[in-house]
Amino acid sequence: MQDAVLAMLAKEPSHGYHLRARLRQSLGPLGESMNPGQIYVTLTRLEKAGLVVCERADGLPERPERKVYALTPAGQQRVAAWLAEVGWPKPDLAEFHLKLAAAAAARLADPVELVAAQRRELLRRLREVQQAMLAEPEGSGAGPLLEGVVLRLRADLRWLDACERAWSRADDEKADEVEGG
Amino acid sequence: MNVSGAVVRARGLVKTHGQGQSRVRAVDEVGLEVPQGQTLAVMGPSGCGKSTLLHLLGGLERPTGGEVWMAGRRIDTLSERALARMRRRSVGFVFQAFHLVEELSAAENVELPALLAGCSRRQARRRASLLLEQVGLSGRARHLPSQLSGGQRQRVAVARALANDPLVVLADEPTGNLDTAATLDVLRIFEDLRSAGQTLVIVTHDERVAATADRLVSMRDGMFVDDTWLTGSPTRGLGGLIGLEE
Numbered sequence: 282m283q284d285a286v287l288a289m290l291a292k293e294p295s296h297g298y299h300l301r302a303r304l305r306q307s308l309g310p311l312g313e314s315m316n317p318g319q320i321y322v323t324l325t326r327l328e329k330a331g332l333v334v335c336e337r338a339d340g341l342p343e344r345p346e347r348k349v350y351a352l353t354p355a356g357q358q359r360v361a362a363w364l365a366e367v368g369w370p371k372p373d374l375a376e377f378h379l380k381l382a383a384a385a386a387a388r389l390a391d392p393v394e395l396v397a398a399q400r401r402e403l404l405r406r407l408r409e410v411q412q413a414m415l416a417e418p419e420g421s422g423a424g425p426l427l428e429g430v431v432l433r434l435r436a437d438l439r440w441l442d443a444c445e446r447a448w449s450r451a452d453d454e455k456a457d458e459v460e461g462g
Numbered sequence: 463m464n465v466s467g468a469v470v471r472a473r474g475l476v477k478t479h480g481q482g483q484s485r486v487r488a489v490d491e492v493g494l495e496v497p498q499g500q501t502l503a504v505m506g507p508s509g510c511g512k513s514t515l516l517h518l519l520g521g522l523e524r525p526t527g528g529e530v531w532m533a534g535r536r537i538d539t540l541s542e543r544a545l546a547r548m549r550r551r552s553v554g555f556v557f558q559a560f561h562l563v564e565e566l567s568a569a570e571n572v573e574l575p576a577l578l579a580g581c582s583r584r585q586a587r588r589r590a591s592l593l594l595e596q597v598g599l600s601g602r603a604r605h606l607p608s609q610l611s612g613g614q615r616q617r618v619a620v621a622r623a624l625a626n627d628p629l630v631v632l633a634d635e636p637t638g639n640l641d642t643a644a645t646l647d648v649l650r651i652f653e654d655l656r657s658a659g660q661t662l663v664i665v666t667h668d669e670r671v672a673a674t675a676d677r678l679v680s681m682r683d684g685m686f687v688d689d690t691w692l693t694g695s696p697t698r699g700l701g702g703l704i705g706l707e708e
Binding site: 308310311312313314315397400401404405406407408409410411412413415426430431434435438442 | 507646649650653669670672673674675678680687688690692693694700701702703704
């Protein structure tokens with residue numbers, strides 16, 4: 282969030298409310314739950330870190346004076362570094378995988394059932410985000426983001442299918458052992 | 463649940479294929495109720511029996527055991543003729559391979575079920591033009607199926623399924639032959655049908671199609687292993703999906 286706000290200031294110095302409007306436009310329905318004060322909290326943090334400076338602008342008669350935020354040289358450097366960075370957020374695959382393994386080892390829960398519960402949850406999310414995507418007008422700023430969320434959820438659902446197959450097979454083998462032994 | 467309110471109902475449904483040693487239970491003791499206005503997706507890997515189940519529910523095949531009811535009427539015991547009439551009037555089918563009549567135009571394909579059900583030519587034509595508009599194909603009414611893309615053909619097939627204002631639409635892998643863009647068009651139509659209150663049963667292994675439904679049943683080896691609602695807010699909301707809520 283901090284990096285994204287900084288990068289938006291690279292175009293020109295801006296008011297907080299204007300930054301917020303631009304965020305909302307890019308995020309579409311995904312940004313609806315954004316806390317209205319979040320942008321100001323972020324700006325304050327950035328100011329303390331010396332990455333932005335805040336200037337007072339003359340207010341119009343009907344509105345009081347407002348703060349205009351601008352990048353400092355350090356802020357500009359950080360934007361450049363952020364754009365060049367190729368980091369990629371990691372989904373929590375290992376955590377879920379370890380959960381299944383631990384549940385099976387300790388006989389705490391049936392891993393196949395844990396997979397089913399996770400699938401239900403992801404399908405509910407897919408339903409909601411897909412509905413939002415289908416409702417977006419053509420050329421919406423949020424379109425590519427919604428599509429990305431849908432594609433990720435689909436990839437996760439495929440992985441859950443693979444998990445189910447693996448743990449069902451493990452189950453069958455154990456049952457065979459019991460029968461055979 | 464009020465039994466009389468169910469559009470589709472099945473009890474102890476069994477379908478076996480083959481003989482003797484190679485006998486397979488494609489559908490194994492399945493019970494199901496789909497109330498008016500519900501959209502239900504049946505998901506499972508290929509060979510799990512979901513297509514057979516759909517055929518049983520729509521009266522395309524007869525069960526080996528159990529009962530199938532359509533709007534309070536038992537259909538698995540009907541004569542062939544009565545069953546065919548029930549299918550024409552009460553059920554709209556959508557198949558993976560479209561099954562359009564290649565010699566007829568899009569409009570004529572959509573008119574056909576209404577004509578078979580005894581509507582006048584004029585009524586059938588008016589209904590078809592309305593339905594083609596609904597699926598965004600008014601401009602393609604005179605095209606033959608071979609002149610349409612896969613997605614357009616499937617949209618014609620959906621329009622045809624709706625021709626007699628069916629009690630239920632049964633769809634079997636409706637996006638199985640479609641690319642991503644065409645799939646989105648079909649998803650949009652199913653979404654419209656859902657919000658219009660059309661009762662709908664979709665069999666699919668495509669999670670995008672399943673995600674248009676209110677309710678999801680998972681099938682493995684002929685049996686239901688999970689039955690869940692997809693409605694209701696996900697635990698974290700849309701913003702949570704992109705890590706906005708901290």
